[in-house]
Amino acid sequence: MRARDILSRPVVTVRRDTPLSEAVALLTGHGFAALPVVDDGERVVGILSESDAMAAIESGREGSVVGVAMRTPVQVVGPTAEVPEIVKVILDHHRRSLPVVEAGVLVGIVSRRDLLRALARDEQAIESRVCSLLDDYSGSHRQWDVEVAGNTVTIRGICADETEQRVLAAMTRTIAGVEDVQIVDTAAL
Known part of the structure; x- marks a missing residue:
């Protein structure tokens, strides 16, 4: 998933003055x-966060303009930036949102909330696809529990043998977004 898939727009912006x-x-x-x-060309020249505004007010600059309080340079991402890259920038730079720019022009913004929605939706979608695939395989007799964490799927339940475990893992890896599959045979516990 990319920034263009989860960004919010239109973006409320301000100017330096x-x-x-x-x-x-x-x-x-x-x-x-x-x-x-x-x-004037809709190019991002700074960002004003809640903390920037609080610091300006606390220091007695509440009667000033945004240009005095804004932060520069600004971390931005392009519309094709992948979600893990965006998460890394937000966490590494302690940001709550990132402007999305294309050819230097603001096209949207991605917030932590947008990212959480996307990540939760991805996990739910993967879990749903895995359950459907396993139900088809088992003749709709739900015999396994599925848990998705990030791009790792854990399947818990009773397997006939190691061959069935390999089949379940191979089928699950065919689903987009799945990178790793863990099989926990509860009969062996």
């Missing part, structure tokens, strides 16, 4: 974590 009080009203009124700061 936007009064800080107006930007704070946008942050608090809409529940945004940050606002991209753009120029």
Whole structure:
């Protein structure tokens, strides 16, 4: 999954000369974590986070403009950035959201919430596909429990033998997004 699949738009933005009080009203009124700061060509020139706004107000600059409080340089991602890459940037740089730019122009924003939704949806979708595949294989007699964590699928239940374990693992690996399969034969426990 890529940034273009999960980004939010349209993006509420501010300019360098936007009064800080107006930007704070946008942050608090809409529940945004940050606002991209753009120029006249919609190119990202900075970002104003909740913490940037708080620091500016705390230091007595609440009557100033966004340009005084915004953070630069800005970490951005392109629309084709993969979710794991976006997660890494957000975690490594302690960001709650990242602007998405194409050819330098703002096209959307990805928040931690967008990422969590995508990751949860991916795991649920994989689990559903695995269960359906295993139900088809077993004649709709649900005999295994399926758990998905990231791209790893764990199948728990009774298997006839090692050959069936290999078959289950091979079938499961055919599902997009599955990288590793763990088979836990509960009869052997």
